[in-house]
Amino acid sequence: MTIELKGNWKRGFAYDVHTLDSVYMGVDEHGHDSWQTTRSEMGELLYRLKYQGDASVVGQIVDRLGKYKGLETMDAIIPVPSTNKQRKIQPVLAIAQALAKRINVPVLDNVLQKQTGGQELKNVDDPQERQALLKTSLTLNPKANLAGKNILLLDDLYRSGSTLTVATDILYQQAKVKNVFVLVMTKTRSKR
Template structure:
């Protein structure tokens, strides 16, 4: 099983954790023949598994991540009534968040509610460092489909935590419109900085 080093993630949820940081280092190597910046990046074990899942559709990496995540959540699993995954922001052959949430559901017998929907096509926030611009892009982006979280204890799940803007926006929807009893946040990895 992959080694982890859990890190607290802060936001407007009751409590939150990531299993580890995503990258441990990155050295700029220059520009490749296509004009793209190239880096030599090292990742934590969880970060490497997540990278393989996200960018190589490696389902073996997903199995390893589910085992680690389920083992971490298991001692507190009775505190959660439902897992709510953050909806994917783009199209991929394998959607990491959905794949991992379904695996954790199967391992821990906590139902998954894919109840957060987007009201318009989302903008990738990866390159947006201005907090005000992030808030503008997220304003009104998420809504609740149905009533699956009312008075329930939610484990909000994403694969990678950067600034928390997306998870904060979704927590507001779950607590406000959704009437959730509580929201706790959980991610596989977090970036080294919150930008």
């Protein structure tokens, strides 16, 4: 499945939805809501990489992303930086590096920077609040030289589009790139 993503970028796609179904199971022994979730194939691979630290799935993810024609014409891949710097494996960076190696395009992993210690956006449901947080926490590395370049902006999960919208604005307005193309592994079924 491919899902076209509309935004301030030239073209954007999500490989698949993240979850297929989620059933509320009640409150667990720790007092937290519990869900039984069925993920798409890509959603499960991403979950294993992101939350279980299973780097063996990176190749499988990149195999699926290889179906998109024209990736090799990009001047660079820019992974959206993670808010959670404590993860042993940074999933978006790991996927970007493997994809870049496969299509022979450089990864520029320090172009977009997120302030450390910021609030994780997955805990913020209001799209306007998310965008406001991003505008203060996402910045362009002043040493970036991207004028006139075609950029593939890569992320793991599309929720409301706030992160990609702010990142694209930065790349167009501050870095003066020619075109931004967006590719994400999965998209949530809701925008919350």
